[in-house]
Amino acid sequence: MADVVVIPQVQPVQPALRFLRIIPGVLLLAAIGYAGKLLEQNVGAYAKAHHWVFPNIEYVLWAILLGLLISNTIGVPEIFRSGVATYEFWLKAGIVLLGSRFLLGDILKLGGVSLLLVAVEITGAIAFMTFLGRVFHLKPKLITLLAVGSAVCGVSAIIATKGAIDADDEDSSFSIAAILALGAFALFTFPLIGHYLHLGDRAYGIWAGLAVDNTAEATAAGALYSDAAGKLAVLVKSTRNAMIGFVVLAYAIYWASQGQAKAVGNKAAFLWQKFPKFVLGFLLISVLATYQFFNKEQVGALANLSRWAFLLTFAGVGLRTNFRDMRKQGLRPFAVGAIGEVVIAVFTLGLVVGAGKLFGF
């Protein structure tokens, strides 16, 4: 009798099981975010009652700090990791809902100015990062990843570019680590610099949206300054995100011409695939709000829903930032990223101040 060969069948993970797997992490995000909110309310009141001089620390910072504390001491246990990774989902859902607080006229006015600033920022950042990478003798594709990460939108841009130019895993993890470390640094330094320079909410929000790389960190850096600055940081950052397809396409065509990446077939389909769809969702909600599809109370409810979504995002920003892991990635890409980011921050600050004088904000 012939042996019966049993071919093991790989069972796909059931959607219900995948959903169950994220629950512990999502609950952890909610718990940390809510603890941040409670700390904001109670620490200030306690300090005031005891006549202590204590700065008013907002829930955004508490949530990030609590997340950082857990991630860098006990670490995030395996059971929570899938759910913690959903912080990007909450960020994007929060941005779409935030659209209800923008009228279309504001978007067209501010979006026009920010589009101009974003175009200048992207061109300047890519040129400078490319120059710097060559000075430090980094590998060409690593330079591309760092340039895209710092010019456009952090981690998403690096992942999109990695696939399009066939970059090494090592290069992309270097770039992602550098961008995340610098994003965490920007989170704490940008509000301090903004207050030191007495920047208005508008100028600061536009600056944070232009200069902070990752969308989550740009949103948090804006919200740490003020509610109005947070709104503007999201708008400008979303404008930057909308450019991702064009920049990745240009690099894909360049590397394909060098024989080091696959040729791009249908360019329109490529652009659509890379375009961040949450930007369209944000615009759609804003159009609906402009044409009064929602009444005043409903706009308030949507704005609060957006705040809750961001609360989970800020907890996730802290939880996924592990300084030990970042240190392991090496110094040179980090040095290039750090020098580049400082120059881009100064350059964009100059742009914002100049544009403020020109357009009156």
Place this chain on the structure above:
Amino acid sequence: MSAQENAAPLKKPWRLSLDDWAVVVALLAALLVRAGVFKHIPW
């Protein structure tokens, strides 16, 4: 011609990306608020 060359490329099943899900969930939430299912969201 080898079997590998003859094999038709496997078509990936169409799936929503994280981005798409975020938009769908946010729009659904907005519709529920509009329909009055969620009247007041506290902060």
